[in-house]
Amino acid sequence: MIDKYPKIVDGKSVYDLDSQKYLKMWQGPQHPGVTGNMSLELIISGDQVVACNTHVGYLHRGFEKLMERRRYINCFPIVCRICVPEPDTNEYLFAAATEELLGITVPEKAQWLRTLDLELSRLASFLMWIGGQSGSFGSGTVAQWAIANRDFVLDLFEELSGARIYHMYMIPGGVRGNLPEGWIEHTEKVLNNTEKLLDEIYIVLFNNAVFKSRAVGMGVITPEMIDQYGIVGPNARASGAARDIRKDNPYLVYDHLDFKIETETAGDTYARTLVRWKEMHQSISLIRQILKLMPKLGPIYTKLPNVLHMKVPAGETYVKAESTRGEYGYYIVADGTEFPRKITVRGPSYSHGMALLEDLVVGGNIADTHGLMLSLHTYPPEIER
Amino acid sequence: MKTIYEDLNKRFTMSGYKQQRDDLAFVTVDKDQLVNAITYLKDYHKFTHLAFVTAVDWLEENEFQITYLLHNYELKVDLGLKVRLDRDNPTMDTIHHLWKQARVYQRELHEMFGIDFPGSPGVNDPMILESWEGPPPMRRDFDTKKYSEETYDHRERQHIEPEDHLRKQLYPED
Numbered sequence: 001m002i003d004k005y006p007k008i009v010d011g012k013s014v015y016d017l018d019s020q021k022y023l024k025m026w027q028g029p030q031h032p033g034v035t036g037n038m039s040l041e042l043i044i045s046g047d048q049v050v051a052c053n054t055h056v057g058y059l060h061r062g063f064e065k066l067m068e069r070r071r072y073i074n075c076f077p078i079v080c081r082i083c084v085p086e087p088d089t090n091e092y093l094f095a096a097a098t099e100e101l102l103g104i105t106v107p108e109k110a111q112w113l114r115t116l117d118l119e120l121s122r123l124a125s126f127l128m129w130i131g132g133q134s135g136s137f138g139s140g141t142v143a144q145w146a147i148a149n150r151d152f153v154l155d156l157f158e159e160l161s162g163a164r165i166y167h168m169y170m171i172p173g174g175v176r177g178n179l180p181e182g183w184i185e186h187t188e189k190v191l192n193n194t195e196k197l198l199d200e201i202y203i204v205l206f207n208n209a210v211f212k213s214r215a216v217g218m219g220v221i222t223p224e225m226i227d228q229y230g231i232v233g234p235n236a237r238a239s240g241a242a243r244d245i246r247k248d249n250p251y252l253v254y255d256h257l258d259f260k261i262e263t264e265t266a267g268d269t270y271a272r273t274l275v276r277w278k279e280m281h282q283s284i285s286l287i288r289q290i291l292k293l294m295p296k297l298g299p300i301y302t303k304l305p306n307v308l309h310m311k312v313p314a315g316e317t318y319v320k321a322e323s324t325r326g327e328y329g330y331y332i333v334a335d336g337t338e339f340p341r342k343i344t345v346r347g348p349s350y351s352h353g354m355a356l357l358e359d360l361v362v363g364g365n366i367a368d369t370h371g372l373m374l375s376l377h378t379y380p381p382e383i384e385r
Numbered sequence: 386m387k388t389i390y391e392d393l394n395k396r397f398t399m400s401g402y403k404q405q406r407d408d409l410a411f412v413t414v415d416k417d418q419l420v421n422a423i424t425y426l427k428d429y430h431k432f433t434h435l436a437f438v439t440a441v442d443w444l445e446e447n448e449f450q451i452t453y454l455l456h457n458y459e460l461k462v463d464l465g466l467k468v469r470l471d472r473d474n475p476t477m478d479t480i481h482h483l484w485k486q487a488r489v490y491q492r493e494l495h496e497m498f499g500i501d502f503p504g505s506p507g508v509n510d511p512m513i514l515e516s517w518e519g520p521p522p523m524r525r526d527f528d529t530k531k532y533s534e535e536t537y538d539h540r541e542r543q544h545i546e547p548e549d550h551l552r553k554q555l556y557p558e559d
Contacts, residue, residue, distance in 0.1 A: 056512065060513045229485045249461055
């Protein structure tokens, strides 16, 4: 006779794997449905998930420790590697925090260029995500379209900064380069194509019976859970919380731009997908506005003191920005030497991917697990810096 | 921000208030009163979002500093609460009952700095460093080079140029 519910010993459920009622299954670290290297240790009963334990540690590169031993300018090529698909937020935040501690102001044109770069990287990151999200529900076509189109956005980055993935564009003090000749026309072409693609994605993905029947009602985040779990970004906006750092605590030139916070109320995977789809349109509109309003002339860089002997005054600061996954922040403690005392990176995937995911997948279907994980838009590289 | 600090200062032992920006301030709280102060801020001043928990190692002063960063969505301000711990016996009260993600941060601090949070669920489970036997690696007195030389064997590797290798395979008589 098998008990219906697991035994509880010391306040924890003990799953008797020999009873043939429960099965332990690992999803990841090498799994096509998991972005980056992260594994979920699932206990399943039939095809229902009854317990989940997340395991990270396959990607740990010790960046926070590395940065304690390096000068500020040596940290600059490291920070972009913390989050692979969206490195520009890291570059901006590190630069902004260092500038704040040094008391440097950035020229106006550099601020516009930084905003432009951030929005482009948001678009590239969303395109990569929608590829994974639709792929996890069996719609590989959308995945191919989106990843192919992301490559054209990467071409723009290559023209602008010389690199496709890790741009290293926003150096403390300003940006590394001005817009190249013909870049604006090229961008307009890519944006037009992306808009066409987004319309096609809407037809193919959001009206798809399979996607609709699986995504609606899956992994619901209720408004009460937002504060309990520290949910930010599109995940919170899909549950009705109109919170966006670009509006609430405007940084760079976001207060000059015209956009509204996109929200949904259902809080399920479908709503989260829809919010991000709308935000891709928003990014395209913001890029067009920036290119129109940006000053044509002006300096793009403030001269720093000799960066190899640059001492940053003692102090601490926290700067944050809205990445595609929500609040991304850098907390830098300086102790008056050439080296940072501590740099902490606050990635939104930290709370989404570990605390929230462990509770959301329980009770769901095993086949929906990676679709759910992708709908939270977690990137394991920023969990373990 | 200043009014919130004055209200807090009436109830708790606080020091070192610093207004970094209009929307960001840091304050140092007494270790025993920290959980009370955070609970008070969460319930009465609407600091409902915990952005992160992190530790800073002040090796020279033999102290750890733990920073809790709270955010208020109505006033749109950040407040960093700092607490100083004795470095020889670092123990801190847990806040996992206030935010569910706090246990993940506390688990990481336990692993990386050796700071204990008694009562926090799963705080002793390894998060990143499974089967790690050395000292906590994020402490400043942890010497990475010395540790790797002592722990891991140096491996002599033979370097083979792919071009030479292919040539030897394809044209052995040359």
